[in-house]
Amino acid sequence: MEQILNPLQTSLGRLKVNSPVTVASGTFALENLDFIEQDHLGAYVCKTITRYPKKGNPPPRLYETEAGLLNSIGLQNPGLDKFIAEDLPVLRETLTVPLIVSFSGSSLKEFVQMLECLEKQEGISGYEVNVSCPNVENEGIAFGIDPDVVNKLCALLSPLTERELIVKLSPNVTDIAVIAKAAEEGGATAISLINTIWGMAIDYRNGKSRIKKGIGGYSGIGIKPLALALTYRAAQAVKIPVIAMGGIYNWQDALEFFWAGASMIALGTANFIDPLAVDKVYEGLSSFCLEKQLKLKDIVGKVNK
Amino acid sequence: MEQILNPLQTSLGRLKVNSPVTVASGTFALENLDFIEQDHLGAYVCKTITRYPKKGNPPPRLYETEAGLLNSIGLQNPGLDKFIAEDLPVLRETLTVPLIVSFSGSSLKEFVQMLECLEKQEGISGYEVNVSCPNVENEGIAFGIDPDVVNKLCALLSPLTERELIVKLSPNVTDIAVIAKAAEEGGATAISLINTIWGMAIDYRNGKSRIKKGIGGYSGIGIKPLALALTYRAAQAVKIPVIAMGGIYNWQDALEFFWAGASMIALGTANFIDPLAVDKVYEGLSSFCLEKQLKLKDIVGKVNK
Amino acid sequence: MKMNKSQPQFLERAIYFREELSGDYFILWIWDEALGKKCQPGQFFQIRAHYSIADAEETRSLPKLFKPISIYDNAEGRIGFFIKKVGAGTNALYKLKAGDLLELIGPLGNGFPLVTGRKILLVSGGIGYPPLWYLQKKLIKHNLLYWVHGGSGQSDVFPCDEVWTEDGSFGKKGMVTEGISKLIAEKKIDLVYSCGPVPMLKECAIITTELNIEHYCSIEAYMACGIGVCYGCAIPVGQENDWNYLRVCKEGPVFNAGEVLWNKF
Amino acid sequence: MKMNKSQPQFLERAIYFREELSGDYFILWIWDEALGKKCQPGQFFQIRAHYSIADAEETRSLPKLFKPISIYDNAEGRIGFFIKKVGAGTNALYKLKAGDLLELIGPLGNGFPLVTGRKILLVSGGIGYPPLWYLQKKLIKHNLLYWVHGGSGQSDVFPCDEVWTEDGSFGKKGMVTEGISKLIAEKKIDLVYSCGPVPMLKECAIITTELNIEHYCSIEAYMACGIGVCYGCAIPVGQENDWNYLRVCKEGPVFNAGEVLWNKF
Numbered sequence A, B: 001m002e003q004i005l006n007p008l009q010t011s012l013g014r015l016k017v018n019s020p021v022t023v024a025s026g027t028f029a030l031e032n033l034d035f036i037e038q039d040h041l042g043a044y045v046c047k048t049i050t051r052y053p054k055k056g057n058p059p060p061r062l063y064e065t066e067a068g069l070l071n072s073i074g075l076q077n078p079g080l081d082k083f084i085a086e087d088l089p090v091l092r093e094t095l096t097v098p099l100i101v102s103f104s105g106s107s108l109k110e111f112v113q114m115l116e117c118l119e120k121q122e123g124i125s126g127y128e129v130n131v132s133c134p135n136v137e138n139e140g141i142a143f144g145i146d147p148d149v150v151n152k153l154c155a156l157l158s159p160l161t162e163r164e165l166i167v168k169l170s171p172n173v174t175d176i177a178v179i180a181k182a183a184e185e186g187g188a189t190a191i192s193l194i195n196t197i198w199g200m201a202i203d204y205r206n207g208k209s210r211i212k213k214g215i216g217g218y219s220g221i222g223i224k225p226l227a228l229a230l231t232y233r234a235a236q237a238v239k240i241p242v243i244a245m246g247g248i249y250n251w252q253d254a255l256e257f258f259w260a261g262a263s264m265i266a267l268g269t270a271n272f273i274d275p276l277a278v279d280k281v282y283e284g285l286s287s288f289c290l291e292k293q294l295k296l297k298d299i300v301g302k303v304n305k
Numbered sequence C, D: 001m002k003m004n005k006s007q008p009q010f011l012e013r014a015i016y017f018r019e020e021l022s023g024d025y026f027i028l029w030i031w032d033e034a035l036g037k038k039c040q041p042g043q044f045f046q047i048r049a050h051y052s053i054a055d056a057e058e059t060r061s062l063p064k065l066f067k068p069i070s071i072y073d074n075a076e077g078r079i080g081f082f083i084k085k086v087g088a089g090t091n092a093l094y095k096l097k098a099g100d101l102l103e104l105i106g107p108l109g110n111g112f113p114l115v116t117g118r119k120i121l122l123v124s125g126g127i128g129y130p131p132l133w134y135l136q137k138k139l140i141k142h143n144l145l146y147w148v149h150g151g152s153g154q155s156d157v158f159p160c161d162e163v164w165t166e167d168g169s170f171g172k173k174g175m176v177t178e179g180i181s182k183l184i185a186e187k188k189i190d191l192v193y194s195c196g197p198v199p200m201l202k203e204c205a206i207i208t209t210e211l212n213i214e215h216y217c218s219i220e221a222y223m224a225c226g227i228g229v230c231y232g233c234a235i236p237v238g239q240e241n242d243w244n245y246l247r248v249c250k251e252g253p254v255f256n257a258g259e260v261l262w263n264k265f
């Protein structure tokens, strides 16, 4: 039997990566590197930053449902300047894998300004443009639901950078294929999906909303079938790579997404459920490929009905 | 302590019902009455019928995921004429609770024709207009995503009947509140939600889609947080009653939906999971109300954050 | 020939005996004379390990669907379910001990047509074995029977007249369908009953259609309700230009093999 | 005063002893000397009954979040978790026996500032008891201590100096916070440590602020990651016009009670 050297090697646009496993923005930080092998990550995606510091939403911000997690963080973050001054140097220092910076703006102009600012910084391999956070109003998600706006945003950003330009889409839309296409045509080099879906939970005894803001973002295993359907739809609609996420807890889950058309997958809630999730998914995929003597790339999109 | 006679009594528009518990179209039929007390149902909703017989989708049509069920039935049904000739007489004979007939058309005209036909039949208390089935193309769901079409459909149908006119909405839209409002303004007397959401599952070993058509409809406990969020949104947007469904398995789940704004709830996948679900939910709600000395009506929409 | 139907019931019954067999097979026995009287060979139950909402609150498990399991044996009220552990549902059943509660819906489905004075070939593959056991007990007095069974290896083999294994570890090596034409000729078979995976049934059906031999097969399908409500278990039945999806749980699980549209699966 | 921090670890440890207490309380003990050396009073672990993906495939349960549990005791490598069964997560812990595996992430959080030569009041409510046990063991040699504990009934009561129960079934009847002002005066208290439900901490903080007494409280919050990554456990800390959401798992769980914005909860 011929040995395949690294069956998990893949690429994200121009970026060659050694692992198809990455992490979902907001669910993984440097602290997690205490638990896993950094080399098992194809890229490191940081928590979404905004132009100005954000306090985020009032607590309670979390609630675990029967099959997933509700969150209402509201993009709490220190803002772009502090990110650049304080966080970025540490990230540059610590990371041996490509850094993808997730950011979100409240207007087209702000997105452009933020990108321009980040372009001046070294040690960034790509951006994840978050137009899909359900936990903030008039920001993020307002952009993600309108194909024309998404198209325009990408058309404004793509000429300004040689780095990877990933657009993160919202599942809370009527037709994700249209939005994915709009991003591609605007010059996005990849799309990622899904962000959390709307979710709510109420204490049946007294009617109290489990999270303060009422509606929050729902993630975890319960959204996997939806994430998989949307990954399939989006992957059918565009030629650029798709980074898939939504309820991936183990390597078997991950494989479903590769078959459906994802080039990379990201672990989100799984990092809370199992600190070793990245390692286990990487190793599971590795063994699968070695055993079946295939390259992961070769199964991407090969779902059969 | 004063005794509340029937704390579960409620009304659906003009229709007084003795129970706020009903069943989701396509998941319950006369066969189920062998297992439960018919009186525990506020109404009986039959499987969606179409103008002409439908074969439905090729098998496999079902797959149980970690937290719910994928289906791809494709509205298999005998068609309107056979329904009227064969099923309706038996339903009339057997039912002691109001009958709601669910139907779906492939054009505005067909919806109107079907309603006219059904109007001539006795023993029907209301209609559930299904504009939201994800398992058929160019039918059902195409209507449910466009507020103008939903509005027009309701405006066409509502003058033709004195019976309850319930419109069943799709969760696969960007803003359910807009669609709910469009239905209300068109003359719907109630809305019901949610129908299944997009879902997919793949055999990780060989890439085979678990259901033949690839993407199917996802129901069950995994969709509960989404259903609850959309119920809350829709109930905030309209004054007409909301019939809520989506992952309700037990009476505690049901209470969450009443707090969120539902006047009635429907059990769908729960009927497969537990043949006694209707009885258990009814009895659980009853005990809860008696213990707390309240009428269920009084908590509708009273969620607090 | 007669078809028997009876109203399905929802019941909870304690397991009074549990048998561990080779490989991943086991038998669960319940005892209910009244229920036993309603059952016919080829019928099945939707069964599940007892689940209570209290479990859900106290533990971390979610309730799941019932699983369709054939009646393997039914004598004097002792009803047996012969089960192979293949996934989560059957694994939960596997873990049950005598005394534990089983949830049952049934008896379900049409069952096999019963006959007298015929020369019958029984063909089973893998977990298609159990319903034929109950069937042959009913047929053996008034018919001539020959039973061939196939499995992938020696742990998938059970008592019958002729055994085939895919790996050749027991009996003849190959697919159980390989020897059928010859057997039909040799034994002058005029009726075939089969149960097993769809490819096996299809193979069998091609042979019986060619030889113009009556053939009833019991078909497996993924089920949700089991009682004819959801239309999830449908398979294509009829003529090429006049067919419909029929429900395995209601119009089946036994179908006239010549009427199943094997190419539309 | 010193604050201790150390890199949290992910570990699997066998339970070497399990104690059943009154009501729904129990203690799980693990043994790890190196780990014990890293722990400080007020710190906690994210813990969970061992879960394997094989469990998920074989059974019907889904993996769930870890649960934050304080260090109750830590002596010569014996680390104790004193737990109340309140929901699914703690129930899964309740079911563990000696020998079973526990998954742990920790030690986490800042811990209580340690002092000498002070007159200290410890105030605990319900499941706020465990971290103060470990704390008082560290403080007792070099400080004067008085510990009041409150619970809803007699099964929520544990060794301390003064007990309050809401139903009056043991000790004094009422909320534990009712006697605090008087105690502070009587015992010339100059430092308060508290742990318990937010309303109790708030009440306590109002009193200590009014009396201008130093007060550290350990706060509970719903957690996902436990390591400062998700920002799910944040609470409002700072001045009315200059505040931020700080993470209970990272900047806490111990906060200066005077800096917590109790009205913004």
Ligand SMILES: Cc1cc2nc3c(=O)[nH]c(=O)nc-3n(C[C@H](O)[C@H](O)[C@H](O)COP(=O)(O)OP(=O)(O)OC[C@H]3O[C@@H](n4cnc5c(N)ncnc54)[C@H](O)[C@@H]3O)c2cc1C
Binding pocket: C044, C067, C068, C069, C070, C071, C081, C082, C083, C084, C085, C086, C087, C088, C089, C090, C091, C127, C130, C131, C219, C220, C221, C222, C223, C248, C253
């Ligand atoms: C009418 C009828 C009678 C049956 N009688 C018996 C019986 O007597 N004894 C017995 O052991 N089994 C019987 N079966 C099959 C049994 O129902 C399935 O093995 C069971 O549902 C699997 O459930 P699970 O949760 O354990 O596995 P799952 O997790 O659902 O599946 C495990 C694996 O088996 C495959 N699989 C699942 N269900 C089926 C199916 N229905 N057909 C083919 N492959 C499937 C899946 O693709 C998967 O690879 C019968 C099925 C039917 C329809």
Ligand SMILES: Cc1cc2nc3c(=O)[nH]c(=O)nc-3n(C[C@H](O)[C@H](O)[C@H](O)COP(=O)(O)OP(=O)(O)OC[C@H]3O[C@@H](n4cnc5c(N)ncnc54)[C@H](O)[C@@H]3O)c2cc1C
Binding pocket: D044, D067, D068, D069, D070, D071, D072, D081, D082, D083, D084, D085, D086, D087, D088, D089, D090, D091, D127, D130, D131, D219, D220, D221, D222, D223, D248, D253
């Ligand atoms: C830093 C810290 C230290 C802790 N130390 C201990 C300890 O030593 N011993 C101990 O028994 N418990 C301790 N707790 C509380 C413990 O974490 C919760 O009781 C546990 O998470 C409940 O999980 P569950 O799945 O069993 O219940 P759930 O199903 O999550 O909840 C059951 C009920 O408790 C309520 N609840 C859940 N979590 C909390 C919470 N964090 N605060 C208040 N109410 C809640 C819910 O609303 C629900 O009504 C600590 C919490 C924190 C944050």
Ligand SMILES: Cc1cc2nc3c(=O)[nH]c(=O)nc-3n(C[C@H](O)[C@H](O)[C@H](O)COP(=O)(O)O)c2cc1C
Binding pocket: A024, A025, A026, A027, A047, A048, A069, A071, A073, A075, A102, A130, A133, A168, A194, A195, A196, A218, A219, A220, A221, A223, A245, A246, A247, A248, A266, A267, A268, A269, A270, D224, D230, D232
């Ligand atoms: C606590 C939490 C915080 C999150 N924060 C962000 C964020 O800052 N930016 C973002 O794009 N997505 C954020 N997400 C969404 C995740 O990146 C991911 O899209 C989603 O959780 C679905 O994947 P999962 O099911 O694997 O968690 C967050 C999710 C969670 C649970």
Ligand SMILES: Cc1cc2nc3c(=O)[nH]c(=O)nc-3n(C[C@H](O)[C@H](O)[C@H](O)COP(=O)(O)O)c2cc1C
Binding pocket: B024, B025, B026, B027, B047, B048, B069, B071, B073, B075, B102, B130, B133, B168, B194, B195, B196, B218, B219, B220, B221, B223, B245, B246, B247, B248, B266, B267, B268, B269, B270, C224, C230, C232
């Ligand atoms: C097997 C199956 C068949 C269904 N058939 C229909 C249908 O014919 N018409 C319809 O409006 N909804 C249909 N639905 C959707 C349900 O009525 C319901 O909206 C959905 O399942 C969500 O509720 P649940 O999570 O309680 O099942 C079907 C659902 C299932 C699972």
Ligand code: FES
Binding pocket: C222, C223, C224, C225, C226, C227, C228, C229, C230, C231, C232, C233, C234, C247, C248, C249, C250
């Ligand atoms: S399983 Fe529902 S109709 Fe057969």
Ligand code: FES
Binding pocket: D222, D223, D224, D225, D226, D227, D228, D229, D230, D231, D232, D233, D234, D247, D248, D249, D250
């Ligand atoms: S629990 Fe995640 S930051 Fe505290």
